[in-house]
Amino acid sequence: MSLTKSERAVIMSIWDKMSTQADAIGTETLERLFSSYLQTKTYFPHFDLHPGSPQLREHGSKVVAALGDAVKNINNVEVALTRLSELHAYILRVDPVNFKLLSHCLLVTLAAHFPADFTAEVHAAWDKFMSLVSSILTEKYR
Amino acid sequence: MVHLTSEEKAAVTGLWGKVNVEQIGGEALGRLLVVYPWTQRFFEHFGDLSSASAIVNNPKVKAHGAKVLASFSESLNHLDNLKGTFAKLSELHCDKLHVDPENFRLLGNTIVIALAHHHGPELTPPVQAAFQKVVAGVANALAHKYH
Secondary structure: OOOOHHHHHHHHHHHHHHHHHHHHHHHHHHHHHHHHOHHHHHHOOOOOOOOOOHHHHHHHHHHHHHHHHHHHOOOOHHHHOHHHHHHHHHHHOOOOHHHHHHHHHHHHHHHHHOOOOOOHHHHHHHHHHHHHHHHHHHOOOO | OOOOOHHHHHHHHHHHOOOOHHHHHHHHHHHHHHHOHHHHHHOHHHOOOOOHHHHHHOHHHHHHHHHHHHHHHHHOOOOOOHHHHOHHHHHHHHHHOOOOOHHHHHHHHHHHHHHHHHHOOOOOHHHHHHHHHHHHHHHHHHHOOOO
8 A cells, every 4th residue: 555646745734734733633632542442541551541641742742743754754654663663563562453543533633623624535645644654553563 | 232421422412413414424425435445336326436526526425425324313312222223224234235334334433523524623532432432333233133
């Protein structure tokens, strides 16, 4: 699966808007994940997951920053995410089903924050991009 | 059976009261066909699905989306008996339409995204969570009679 030229352009233009609210988007994505999919909290027993928690904000910020790295290296996402791919495979070992759940919650957050921009085409491009990121993060699992 | 707290029920009915069911239904189905193009396999008779723009403006897509969401809307009155409510539709989707139940889950998520798109500030994380329970319940009910 690879991104077309127009998908890359769409992804980058939404990233430009996202990056100005990166922390808020990251935090909200995680809040949505932990509210809708309670089982995802099992990966964070060491965190305070209440809305407003500084750990939630810090982690949300980290997740969106990593997506930003992937966007900035959109022609070679595998290289940009090598370290994170190894982290998820050997240390974190988050079950692969959870990447779809996180992706969905990010898309819901984008739809809510950017109603004018989140057309079906943009939705499709970002869904595909998140699917690509997810497969890179799980590709070393076995 | 879907277990919603009384707050969740209130949140769902509260938001649903503001929803333009026809519009959200058409949008949710359109997004399904654009984002997951393989789902078009069930709609070859719908005419022009050749581009995102053709799909979202296609009158048959809009009409069918509206029909699907009207049925979903009705289910909100029967949250304690979704399996009974959807028994006949479940048989239809299995025996006549031959739809993989995974598609119900995909559509449930595009319904939530269409809601976020039009009612972003109201679809807070707890409200989304309530809707995710409902769409999961409906998807399971529609798959329940499969054999």
